[in-house]
Amino acid sequence: MRSIHAVLGAAVLGTSLALLGPAAHAATPQATTKACAKAVAAAGRAEAAYNAAVADYKKIIQAGGHPDKSQQDNVTALLSASNSAASFAARVCPDARVPSGTVRTGTGSTSQGVNTADLAAGAGLIAAVGLGAVALRRRRSDTRA
Numbered sequence: 001m002r003s004i005h006a007v008l009g010a011a012v013l014g015t016s017l018a019l020l021g022p023a024a025h026a027a028t029p030q031a032t033t034k035a036c037a038k039a040v041a042a043a044g045r046a047e048a049a050y051n052a053a054v055a056d057y058k059k060i061i062q063a064g065g066h067p068d069k070s071q072q073d074n075v076t077a078l079l080s081a082s083n084s085a086a087s088f089a090a091r092v093c094p095d096a097r098v099p100s101g102t103v104r105t106g107t108g109s110t111s112q113g114v115n116t117a118d119l120a121a122g123a124g125l126i127a128a129v130g131l132g133a134v135a136l137r138r139r140r141s142d143t144r145a
Contacts, residue, residue, distance in 0.1 A: 035092050036089070036092050036093040039085070039088055039089035039092040039093065040089045040093065042085050042088075042089070043082070043085040043086045043088070043089040045085075046078070046081050046082040046084075046085040046086075047082045047085075047086070049078050049081070049082070050075070050078040050079055050081070050082040053074055053075050053078045054075060056071075057071060057072075057075050
């Protein structure tokens with residue numbers, strides 16, 4: 001009887017965790033459109049600064065010059081700042097278009113989030129297998145006695 005309680009307890013715990021995940025995600029506050037607009041503008045400025053530095057860097061090379069370490073570091077720092085600003089804007093803007101769908105490098109992967117129906121079905125299947133195993137063990141132990 002103790003095995004049945006353990007299996008049922010695990011099934012109930014798994015189901016409750018599966019159902020609480022989406023609720024926690026829905027409770028997170030969404031960014032305002034003003035914050036999104038500021039983040040997108042900052043990302044645009046950072047990208048423009050990076051593109052200007054790259055253009056200057058290429059002009060130096062085309063003119064036969066050799067950029068020094070500080071110019072290389074400047075381009076690298078501006079690239080990092082541009083990527084950081086774009087990443088921040090993607091996090092702040094709730095309407096930002098993010099990649100979705102399955103990853104075509106393997107099987108069973110998804111980037112759509114948690115599907116509670118699939119999780120509940122899986123937990124139910126595990127519970128059914130556990131109950132079946134317990135029933136078979138009890139049946140086997142009854143025939144030996």
